[in-house]
Amino acid sequence: MKIRSADELLDFLATRRQRRKRELISLLHDLSPRSGETAPHVRRTAILLAYAHWEGFVKEAARAYVHLVAYKSRPLSALASNFQALACRQTLSIAQGATRRVAPHIAVVEMMTANADRSFRIDANTAIDTESNLGSEVFKNICESVGVLYLPAWSVEGPYMDDLYENRCAIAHGELLTPEVEYAVEAIEFSLKWIEAFSTEIENQAFNVAYLRGSQTQFA
Numbered sequence: 001m002k003i004r005s006a007d008e009l010l011d012f013l014a015t016r017r018q019r020r021k022r023e024l025i026s027l028l029h030d031l032s033p034r035s036g037e038t039a040p041h042v043r044r045t046a047i048l049l050a051y052a053h054w055e056g057f058v059k060e061a062a063r064a065y066v067h068l069v070a071y072k073s074r075p076l077s078a079l080a081s082n083f084q085a086l087a088c089r090q091t092l093s094i095a096q097g098a099t100r101r102v103a104p105h106i107a108v109v110e111m112m113t114a115n116a117d118r119s120f121r122i123d124a125n126t127a128i129d130t131e132s133n134l135g136s137e138v139f140k141n142i143c144e145s146v147g148v149l150y151l152p153a154w155s156v157e158g159p160y161m162d163d164l165y166e167n168r169c170a171i172a173h174g175e176l177l178t179p180e181v182e183y184a185v186e187a188i189e190f191s192l193k194w195i196e197a198f199s200t201e202i203e204n205q206a207f208n209v210a211y212l213r214g215s216q217t218q219f220a
Contacts, residue, residue, distance in 0.1 A: 003067040006206040020053040040178040050187035051168035055134040057195045061202045067124040069211045082147045086127040136161045148201045
């Protein structure tokens, strides 16, 4: 993946978003009362794909934004605190495990002081821990990693994110859970709405150069 500008990020997000939305909208049609009685497997599929597209888009959008920041190769001192944390994560992790040796802790201090004006390479593929699911806590961590404000707008959706994840796991693990049509429709509408919202958040971060300290009003 190569994301070198905010415009390239915008194009990437639009392409991925539209591909996902087309399938979700098709599923909405299958769940429509005009289609007749909705088969149980269609309702189960709706839950699986509503979750899958939501999780997939959040993770690829966050990674794409980090790729953009990594390409810019800014000095550590110029980065916003969340990206400083991502840049320093490996060094901090090593220091955390060193209970007796002081050298790893010296490396952290030097990275944040004497070497702060050096450009640090962020590994865009591993910088964000997306884990293996997208419950509310994982989503919150992704938001904090890329500088998206989790409170208050996103936090109110936390319980629903967890419920959708739990139902997806139950179906994926072979439980014969058959959701009501209304819930299946609600899950798809949630995915459609919040994929769009998260895409907008990432786009705003990029165009406002929010990855830099004190640059909220600038443009890339």
